[in-house]
Amino acid sequence: MPRKTNIPIRKRAVVGVILRHNAFLTIRRSQQVVAPGKVCFPGGGIEHGESEQEALVREIQEELGVAAIAGARLYETVTAWGTSVAWWHAHVEEDVRLVPHTAEVAETRWLTPQVLLRDPDLLSSNRDFLVAWGRSTFAIPGIAVPPDWDETSG
Secondary structure (H helix, E strand, O other), X not given: OOOOOOOOOOXXXXXXXXXXOOEEEEEEEOOOOOOOOOEEOOEEEOOOOOXXXXXXXXXXXXXXXXXXXEEEEEEEEEOOOOEEEEEEEEEOOOOOOOOOOOOOXXXXXXXXXXXXXXXXXXXXXXXXXXXXXXXXXXXXXXXXXXXXXXXXXX
16 A cells, blocks of 8 residues: 655554454553553554564553454554554454553553544544545455444544
8 A cells, every 4th residue: 555645754653453343442542651641543663673563463462461463454644743654453362351551551442433433532543544444445354334434423
């Protein structure tokens, strides 16, 4: 998927899109990290020499204390501050107990796309991801765009 921006890339990051019963796993960021208190999908920076899949698995382990399996690469965005973000479908076991790392994650929640879009604390890049999905720019395995989808409800 080609980049459609002239913003120079300064950093690379990865985001995990994890589903359970038509709801996305989201985190509320702690007060000790960038964008404190914001709601987003789990993820973070890609370290030097690390693949996107390796970073995805590491970030989910660090933030949520669980093993994840990388699925398909879904989407790519570039933030206004020059971070190239790779959005990956990921899987965690159904009955796994999430153990948030409190220095990074204040809370976890499973939210439907409609509820997530209405959350005033949702990071703008996550909102853009959901809007692109709602416009069928890409598909997320295991979930269809709801028939009553309204990307303006946020």
